[in-house]
Amino acid sequence: MLHLRSSVGSRRPPDSLRRWFTFWRRSIQARVVASTLILSAGVVSVVGWFLLQQTRDGLLEHRVDAVVAEANDETAEARDLLEAAPGIDSDPFGQQRSLAGTLIQRGETRGYSVVLVGPTRPGSRIADGGANRTRGLDTTSVPPALEEHFDAESSTAWTYTTIRRTGTDGTVSERPGIAVGSQVQLPSDAASYTLYYLFPLDEQEETLALVTRALLTAGGLLLVLVAGMTWLVTRQVVTPIRLARQVAERLAAGQLQERLKVSGEDDLARLATSFNQMASNLQRQIRQLEELSRVQRRFVSDVSHELRTPLTTVRMASDMLHDARDGFDPATARAAELLQTELDRFETLLADLLEISRFDAGAAVLELDDVNLVDVARRIVDVTRPLADQRHVQVVVRAPDQACLAEADVRRVERIVRNLVTNAIDHAALDGPDAGIVIHVAGDEHAAAIAVRDHGVGLAPGEASMVFNRFWRADPARARTSGGTGLGLSIALEDTHLHGGWLQAWGRPGEGAQFRLTLPRRAGGVLRHSPLPLVPGDVAEQVS
Structure with a gap:
């Protein structure tokens, strides 16, 4: 049994948790502030998410337009370079390497990576080998879907990707980017080669992170401001209610002179006035009932005491008649017995009434x-x-x-x-x-x-x-x-x-x-x- 009590007691919540639950149940102000905070947090979250999505989409759309335009310009310059090459050059490998070196060097200065692969045939992939690429770039950064797009000659295309690079210390880094593909034709072999440009999204990520921090900071400050405003507004309403509760508790405890302080002419002031009028009426009626009860108790007590003297006299006469009943006729003797019985009952009734009056007066100990x-x-x-x-x-x-x-x-x-x-x-x-x-x-x-x-x-x-x-x-x-x-x-x-x-x-x-x-x-x-x-x-x- 002792073990059972200890185990049951151990399952009880801590005192601090019980006090918090008690405060939550009793404080309408806390519940209103908490409800407002929850609703405000939901609204802020939805609005913040919508703004972030719009900002992200706008940044990415602007970046896509820029990188596609830049990739087209680079491809156009590459074609110009190829057209300016001597027509007698019949070394496709050398021409491809020269073109890739020029584009890779330009990409390193402008912050993007380049992959040149070819000649392009249906089903050929970068993983088959023969690709010229920026140093440290993992060729898996080019999405397979974009490679499939250029199985045949096609126009410029782009897609989102993850750019993977291997550092000098062997570590691999990943960051989001945009892959743009286009095709050029080498004069040496008249075959099509595919150029892949991989542009990182570092600036957009930083901008989006900055916007996210700004929205979180603004949302947090907004929630604090809303909580403070809600607390102040509800306090103006709840404080008079709490005062009314305290006065009502004192009235219930018997302090009938307690009243609410009335200030202003608004609804709460009118409520306080009505409450005070109700308290005054209750006080007056309670006083009247107390006085009536006191008078009734006093009347019962006085009557009971006053009746004792004549009852004693009647008792003496009744005792004499009862003792002499043997000499009376049967009807008179029976009347003497009934008189004695009723007097006994009357005395008991008086004693009970006196006892009841003591209980009513609170004098019983x-x-x-x-x-x-x-x-x-x-x-x-x-x-x-x-x-x-x-x-x-x-x-x-x-x-x-x-x-x-x-x-x-x-x-x-x-x-x-x-x-x-x-x-x-x-x-x-x-x-x-x-x-x-x-x-x-x-x-x-x-x-x-x-x-x-x-x-x-x-x-x-x-x-x-x-x-x-x-x-x-x-x-x-x-x-x-x-x-x-x-x-x-x-x-x-x-x-x-x-x-x-x-x-x-x-x-x-x-x-x-x-x-x-x-x-x-x-x-x-x-x-x-x-x-x-x-x-x-x-x-x-x-x-x-």
Whole structure:
């Protein structure tokens, strides 16, 4: 188990990452700036790519026109040189070498390379040998497609290529270029020879790199500028919203005098004015409700106290009549008994009203001690035995042998359990194998619980959440055997909340009900589960 916890903990993201995610979820300003940056980056990328393509195409088109024109001029000069050669010269090899030397020397001074190959025949290639070329130039720099173009006599043609050169140290360099081909005819043998001019694109590459750097720099600066502008613009909108959130949080915390500062006449200023008006109206209504609640609590408390004096007098008279009822006629004796019973109920009602007024006023406090819930359950069974015997209901405690301790107020816990048990007796089945009440007690490391199970009429759907309301009854026509006031479960719920515990109800028509009290082992502890199930085990087995 320890190894499992450590491995699960190791998969958690770092604190810095969690803080960043929290900031991202909570900051609309950050999301707006990020969205604007992403969209702007996309637009800048598309525009930059389009500009680069246009610039590249323009540079290459201009360069192609220039090199083709230059190649044509060189070829024309080569033809002039050949025409000026003596007609008696019958050495094709010498004439070819002389022409190649002149063109290669001129190409080295002007920055291009030359390959002279021939005589040209269908299927002949530079790789077959006999080519005159610029020193260090790899003849594979001439594309095969361009060679195929000149298998027969043809006009000037060009294509893009990769120029490969071998340095004096044996290193091979590659750079992009343009290959232009044209043909000349040697007078010595009247055969066609092919001239290949290879022009590098170094200047165009440098220009394109310069344009790329300029676009990247401009794009980066533009994105920073857009981010700053977006941050400032959203800040003007988000800052009033944040102030409104802070004021709303303080209002929710009870600081009803908080208001927004109004400046200007724009939409945000009008929103702040409306917010302040709403806060003022809420403050006024809350004050009125608080005053009304205070008056009601004071009224209940005053009435309860004022009724005690006349009730004491009536109680004395009732006791005298009740003690002397044997000398009365049957009707008067019965009236004295009813008077005594109703006075008992009236006194209980007054005590409950006083207790409710203490809860409403926030004056209820706990007297904490270590309480054994097993002993509490057994004491309550003893106290309610006369009522259970009257109803012919058996109450059974099912608890562990060891003590089940919780830090609680024993008086209030006993009152909670007593209310639950008397309520169960009122609604228990009167005959059959289910004519009984079971009190379950259990505990674990963090919590202790008592569950009271009866097999009576049960609760209809939705009544489990209403059963703790003041003066609420599932069946208004049903008489109370215990003479309850309708406040018992409400007081039990308030006592439970005072302990930081849970008081929950389950019921189903015809299958009875179960009430579960769960208390933390230590005062102030937080409950996460209960040692006892809310749905009884027998019902769960039937459902499954």
